[in-house]
Amino acid sequence: MxxxxxxxxxxxxxxxxxxxxxxxxxxxxxxxxxxxxSIIGPSGCGxxxxxxxxADVMKPYAGSITLGGDTPRTARHAHSLGFVFQAxxxxxxxxxxxxxxxxxxxxxxxxxxxxxRTSAELIELVGLSGFEDALPHQLSGGMQQRVxxxxxxxxxxxxxxxxxxxxxxDEITRQRMNLELLRIWSESGTSALLxxxxxxxxxxxxxxxxxxxxxxxxxxxxxxxxxxxxxxxxMMRSQQFFECVNRIRDGLFGHEQAQAAAPGExxxxx
Amino acid sequence: xxxxxxxxxxxxxxxxxxxxxxxxxxxxxxRANVLPIFxxxxxxxxxxxxxxxxxxxxxxxxxAWKAASGYFIAAVVAISAASLAVSLRVLRxxxxxIGVMINSVPIIATAPLLALWLGTGPQIQIAIAxxxxxxxxxxGTMQGLQAADSRQRELMHVLSASRLQTLRYLLIPxxxxxxFAGFKIAxxxxxxGAxxxxxxxxxxxxxxxxxxxxxSYDTAKVxxxxxxxxxxxxxxxxxxxxxxxxxxxxxxxxxxxx
Numbered sequence: 001m002x003x004x005x006x007x008x009x010x011x012x013x014x015x016x017x018x019x020x021x022x023x024x025x026x027x028x029x030x031x032x033x034x035x036x037x038s039i040i041g042p043s044g045c046g047x048x049x050x051x052x053x054x055a056d057v058m059k060p061y062a063g064s065i066t067l068g069g070d071t072p073r074t075a076r077h078a079h080s081l082g083f084v085f086q087a088x089x090x091x092x093x094x095x096x097x098x099x100x101x102x103x104x105x106x107x108x109x110x111x112x113x114x115x116x117r118t119s120a121e122l123i124e125l126v127g128l129s130g131f132e133d134a135l136p137h138q139l140s141g142g143m144q145q146r147v148x149x150x151x152x153x154x155x156x157x158x159x160x161x162x163x164x165x166x167x168x169x170d171e172i173t174r175q176r177m178n179l180e181l182l183r184i185w186s187e188s189g190t191s192a193l194l195x196x197x198x199x200x201x202x203x204x205x206x207x208x209x210x211x212x213x214x215x216x217x218x219x220x221x222x223x224x225x226x227x228x229x230x231x232x233x234x235m236m237r238s239q240q241f242f243e244c245v246n247r248i249r250d251g252l253f254g255h256e257q258a259q260a261a262a263p264g265e266x267x268x269x270x
Numbered sequence: 271x272x273x274x275x276x277x278x279x280x281x282x283x284x285x286x287x288x289x290x291x292x293x294x295x296x297x298x299x300x301r302a303n304v305l306p307i308f309x310x311x312x313x314x315x316x317x318x319x320x321x322x323x324x325x326x327x328x329x330x331x332x333x334a335w336k337a338a339s340g341y342f343i344a345a346v347v348a349i350s351a352a353s354l355a356v357s358l359r360v361l362r363x364x365x366x367x368i369g370v371m372i373n374s375v376p377i378i379a380t381a382p383l384l385a386l387w388l389g390t391g392p393q394i395q396i397a398i399a400x401x402x403x404x405x406x407x408x409x410g411t412m413q414g415l416q417a418a419d420s421r422q423r424e425l426m427h428v429l430s431a432s433r434l435q436t437l438r439y440l441l442i443p444x445x446x447x448x449x450f451a452g453f454k455i456a457x458x459x460x461x462x463g464a465x466x467x468x469x470x471x472x473x474x475x476x477x478x479x480x481x482x483x484x485x486s487y488d489t490a491k492v493x494x495x496x497x498x499x500x501x502x503x504x505x506x507x508x509x510x511x512x513x514x515x516x517x518x519x520x521x522x523x524x525x526x527x528x
Contacts, residue, residue, distance in 0.1 A: 055428050076430050083428045089421045093443045093520040105439060106431045137522050 002191050003068025003080060003158040005031040005054060010063035012049055012217075023049045025216040026063070031191055031208070033068065036182075038194045038202040039210045040248060046217025047195045051163050054193065055083050067159055075159070079107055082152030082190070084165040088144035090136040090151075096123065097132040100150045107155065122150040125184060142173045149181065153188060160185065162194040166201075175233070178205060182231055199252075203244045204231060211251035221251035310490040318494045325479070330498055333464050333475040336392050337502065340399025341460035345453070348404045352411030366412065373405035377463060381470035390471035395464045402463030403456040410452020414445030447521060450514040457506030465499055476502070 007029035014021045023046040031037040039047040052058050054065055056072035067075040075081055090099045100119045123129055126146040136144055145165060152160060165181075166174040178201060185192050196202050202209045209223045225244050227235050235241055293312045300311035319326055348369075355365040377398055388394045418440050426436045468477025476498045483491035 052424075057424055057427060076428060079430060081428055083425070085421050085425070087421060089425050091422070091440065091443065102439065103429050106426075106429045106435055135520055137520065 002033040002189055003070075003075065004033040005029065005037075005159065005191060005193060006066045007050070007054070008064050008066075010050070010053060010060045010065060012046065012053065012058070013061045022216040024053075024060075025218045027217070027219055029210060029219065031193060033191055034189055035207045036185060036192045036194070036205055037208045037210065038196055038206040039212060040196055040199060040202045040252070041212030041217070042214050042252070043197075044217075045212040045214035047212055048163055049217070051161050051193065051195050054159075055081055055161050079103070079155050080158040082155070082157035082160045084145075084148050084152045084160070084162045086164045086167055088136070088141070088148040090144055090147055092136050095133045095135055096128060096139070096147050099136065099147050100154055102151060103155050117154065117156065119150070119154060122154060125153075126150045126180065142169050142177065145169065145177070146180075149184070153184065156188060157190055160188075160190045160192040162192065164195055164197060167197065174201070179231075179233070181205070182229075186230060199245050199248050200236065202248065203227075203241060204236060209244070209248055211248055213252075221247070223247050223251070308489050310493055314490045315493045315497060318490050326494075326498065329474055329476050329479040329495075330502070332392070332472075333395075333461070333468065333477065333498075334502060336395040336467075336475070337399045337460045337464035337506070340396040340401075340464060341403050341457065341506070343396065344400040344404040344456065344460070345407055347400070348407035348452075349411050349449075352408050353415065355412055356415040362412075365408075369405050369408040372401055375401070377402055377466050378469075381467050384467075385470045392472075394470060395467040395472060395475070395477075398467035399460040399464040402466075403460035406455035406459070407449075407452040410448045410450075410455075411445065414448030414452075415441050417448055418444040447514075447518050450510060450518060453510045454507050454514070457510055458503035461499065461503040461506055 007027055010024055010027045011022070012024040014023055027046075027050060029037075029050075039050060041047050049058070053060050054067070054072060056076040065072050067080070070078070072081075091102065094102065097119050100122055104119075117125075120132075123132055126149055128143060128146060128150070131139065131143065136147070139147070145168075149165065162181075166177050169177065182205060194202070194205055196205075203223075203225055206225055209225065210219050211221045211223065212218065213220045223244055226240055227238070227244075296305070296309075297312050299305050300309065351365050351369075355362045381394070381398055384397060385394050388397060422440055422444070423436070426440050431439065465475070465477035465480070468475040469481055472478045476495050480492060480495035480499075483489075483495060
């Protein structure tokens with residue numbers, strides 16, 4: 001099972017002190033079922049907001065979002081969404097196993113027909129065998145985030161939403177986690193939407209990358225990644241990979257490059 | 271269990287040693303006649319216990335149960351009121367303000383007035399113990415129930431958890447450390463409240479004993495009642511600290527090297 005994500009002319013406005021802030025302006029996005037898409041953009045471009053709108057944490061100011069034809073609210077109530085936050089957000093009084101099983105407790109263990117994987121299988125999948133009974137504070141940051149991913153997967157969600165899940169990790173752990181995440185994703189067959197700061201990560205992970213600009217947050221370009229699956233680390237040295245990276249970079253910095261070029265000398269493509 | 275008692279010993283030997291040294295110094299000073307007449311030798315105070323153990327028990331027991339009853343009532347009322355305040359935003363201000371007001375009333379002045387209303391039986395001591403101990407528990411519960419961070423709340427929301435489930439799986443566990451802080455601070459307050467109330471009229475209890483001893487210039491007995499007060503208050507605190515250690519097992523302190 002998996003659902004597609006349709007974002008149609010979505011705008012979001014925040015009313016704080018002073019002027020209302022337009023966080024998103026007429027954003028369109030289509031992620032086919034089972035695909036992996038990324039959103040990349042500078043801080044404050046509204047990419048996390050967009051993710052939260054898809055997860056039904058907030059309601060859009062205008063426009064509509066459908067997930068496999070349902071509203072985000074219906075999809076959420078059907079327990080079809082898995083969400084991984086920037087921070088692990090584990091419950092400190094629950095062991096690794098209990099944290100992963102939290103969604104089962106909420107759905108009701110008896111009626112947990114959605115769950116095709118047991119927590120034991122997931123613990124093995126994310127490489128935490130032997131740590132079942134450890135408390136979160138006894139784990140490293142990377143291990144905690146893996147618990148969070150296992151928790152997001154236990155109800156076999158139709159859509160996996162990832163908000164910079166590895167942003168706090170070092171480069172080495174991050175690369176390894178990305179490979180693991182792709183393996184888990186391809187096995188589960190869910191649609192995935194990843195918010196990230198890293199161009200390389202966006203290209204490596206995704207079928208399609210949405211590039212956003214800030215104030216107001218809008219999508220400036222869409223880049224399809226032609227790399228085959230399963231992805232391998234050595235693909236990061238391929239011509240196709242570089243082309244995608246450059247196109248995203250143009251999407252992100254094109255405006256500033258043009259400005260810098262204006263005084264005279266042409267700027268070399270980097 | 272063995273490791274628990276060992277760690278208790280490790281944690282408490284310093285204050286115990288300090289106490290013993292101070293008492294020994296006091297005893298020496300008294301024997302050297304440097305201390306004024308109204309300060310008895312520690313040995314004289316301890317001798318009081320030895321001479322009349324029944325006096326100690328007969329006064330300690332009533333104060334203990336009255337303080338405990340008042341404390342229990344305060345806990346029930348404070349936790350209910352705080353839960354109401356957290357779930358109904360309009361009530362938050364009023365409930366908090368009532369808590370602050372009750373907490374700032376000078377009990378020593380109002381105890382005789384309350385005695386006129388309620389009578390001078392145990393009910394007055396129980397009521398005052400409740401009034402003096404409610405505030406830390408009210409604040410602890412209110413703070414605690416709001417302690418879960420916004421990410422954790424979002425997590426429960428994305429999981430479509432009901433309000434009851436959110437309460438059970440998230441809000442109550444994250445409230446526990448704050449709740450125990452409130453319980454610990456409130457316990458000595460209940461003891462002091464009960465003793466102050468006993469001054470307004472009681473024939474038994476540590477407070478009554480204190481008052482009789484004061485009027486009869488029996489300094490050793492005054493100090494004995496002070497000692498008993500400290501013991502009761504400390505015990506109340508200690509019981510909750512011990513329970514907290516068992517219940518809030520996920521709190522971990524980093525032991526920095528000296």
